[in-house]
Amino acid sequence: MLVGLIGLGITAAVHRTESQAIHARFELAADEAVSRVEERVQQHIALLVATAAYFRAVDGRLTRPSFAAFVEGLDLDSRFRGIQGIGYSAILQPGEEEQVRAALREAYGLDRAVWPESTEAVRTAILLLEPMNERNRAALGFDMFSGEDRQEAMWRALQTGEVSATPPVTLVQEITSIKQAGFLVYLPVSEPGGNVPAGFIYAPFRAGDLHEAALQGRPLPVELMTRDINAPAAQQALYATPAYRETGNSVSYRTTREFDIAGRRWEVRVHEGAGFASDLPGIYTLLTGLISFLLATALSAATRWQQQAVANAQALAELSQSASAEKDLLLKEMKHRIKNSIARIQAMARQTAAASNDLMDFSDSFSARLQSMANAQDLLTRSTGSGAELGELIDTELQQIYGSQFDGTEIGGPQVFLDARQTQAMALTIHELATNALKYGAGSQTDGKLAIRWTLSGNGSRMLSLTWDERFPARPGEGEPERRGFGSRLIDANIRGELRGTIERTYHDQGLTIAIGIPLNAENG
Structure with a gap:
């Protein structure tokens, strides 16, 4: 009887330790998925800092040929998938609307006025947007100050002088039947030799393309959904993996992560995917129970098997603790690398512009x-x-x-x-x-x-x-x-x-x- 009770206790301990190890493995996979998304967005935002440095290097005298050559050198399509382009939106003075039409006609051969009509005291217009394609062509001349969400982000950028993102919006580039949620990030730039705002270096993002690019490579056994928790409930959704809603009702492990993106708070909900196979390690718990039952029939053998089971349980506990510590270390290291990468790019942009x-x-x-x-x-x-x-x-x-x-x-x-x-x-x-x-x-x-x-x-x-x-x-x-x-x-x-x-x-x-x-x-x- 005593041997049987000891065996049951060992089985319970092994089961508990295995559950902890499974949970730690899931947490590591979730952290890696979220870090991939966050790092991808931060790398893309760093391009705006570099473009602002280019703006200052040419004293604000942007031309379509030179700007197109600069953006082409960044190779956005192959190296920065998810960013729709990089552009410049000017802050207009009263009566400058016709100058916008002339500028678009000269740069792009496009006879288009500032749109849409607006009664706002401040107006803006997209004068440059590269690389040029049908989607980006549709956005030229657009007054982003005419929309409440874009306007709030632009005001915030002007007040702080830092990059500022919108909540999820539908981009004006969404001209096909297959649409994605998007968002925009703004960085204000000033007139040469002063602090008078000239406009914004900005980038439109397609959230679906951005997440798919971030998650490609080594597959992760998780499904996720990203949303902007600062936005109204009906407007929060940014992206969900195809199987997120299909598998969400029958999972054992789920978690939530949050991080800041250019003044917005993003939440990522993660749960195990079909490839996680969290039920497989339970076989070891079953085997431990069977072994403990057999040991109950032979007292001499029971002692030896009990000692081995305890040692195994301790080893599994140490493995669980090690996995948790490794997770924390990886998180700190990834955050450190992101900051270092952005700092290096900023420094190279400034020094290269100066030289x-x-x-x-x-x-x-x-x-x-x-x-x-x-x-x-x-x-x-x-x-x-x-x-x-x-x-x-x-x-x-x-x-x-x-x-x-x-x-x-x-x-x-x-x-x-x-x-x-x-x-x-x-x-x-x-x-x-x-x-x-x-x-x-x-x-x-x-x-x-x-x-x-x-x-x-x-x-x-x-x-x-x-x-x-x-x-x-x-x-x-x-x-x-x-x-x-x-x-x-x-x-x-x-x-x-x-x-x-x-x-x-x-x-x-x-x-x-x-x-x-x-x-x-x-x-x-």
Whole structure:
């Protein structure tokens, strides 16, 4: 009898521990799904900050050709699915409506007045919206101040000077029979040399496309619905996965997450999907019960099996606690990475704008550096986000810059794994070095040679030593440049500031040698 009671107690403990482990696994999947959506929106909003920097770089003199070239360089369709476009809406002074018609006729060949008719004291008009397609063409000339939801978001943006989002709305771009909920995000810009508002850099979003792009990739065994809880009840819905309502009545696990998007509060409701298979681990509880019943017939065997069952239960409890701790760590890390990514993009936009000679120079330089960050993020994603291997990172960056045009490269060194921060910094550094080599060094001459080698030294806290050696015939009068451009300053900021390392450049008759030293943690090697 005593053995049977002990067996029942163990079975109950195992069942409880398994239930906790299942719930923790569901919470991890839910957190990842919500983080994907939040990170996607924040990355898209960062594009508005970059566009505002471009607006200031050209002193507010936007033209359709230059603006279209800038947006085309961002490659919205393939890299930022969900954002319908990036545009500029001007704040109109009384009597400027006919100037809007003339501007649209000149830029787009479109004879259209400001619409719709409005009695508001303040009027606006969409003057630029790219990339140009039938959906965006339908929005040109639209007075977004004529609608209550858009007007409230625009006022909030003017008052705070920050990005401001609308509640869910139907975009004027929804001209087909298949419609989605949408929202808009505004960032105010001022007249050159003052604080007088000139208008808004803005972006319309299709919520369905945005969520589908965020959730693509590795499938997650959850279904979700997103809504704006600041909006009226009938207007809150943004998106729901196709099977959300079909499976919602028969689930065991569900949760809710909230986060802020440009002044709005979004709520994501998540429950288990068809692929979660939460009932499978219950088999272990059943087996434990059967084993406990059999042990009741043999006292000697019961003692041994009881001890093993207790040990298993403790191990499962530790696994559950570990999973919960890992979930919290992943959440904090994702939030930290989102903030760092936005900060890097903002800094690059400001510095690139300050160092650019003209619009095309700004667009090319900024797009190339964004692509370098994207390549590094791809490596991080393939390695579960923990970091990337140095050799693979160098190969990726050189392939982007040179393609098949330059084969005089030697690469060699031990396997070194970088963490996420080191990966981003080294990706930008290699990108700048390779770009400089292509323009001025080994890559610019047919007989140029490039050798990249690295070594590891020390125990515990290790030191990575990387040598970038370019060999090419010196041109008459060339040597060490008198001043360093933005690319060199960016390299120094990454190595000395971000990575706490050292960098030395040596110019000689045979070319250029750059020595880089970076301290690593013990696990990087």
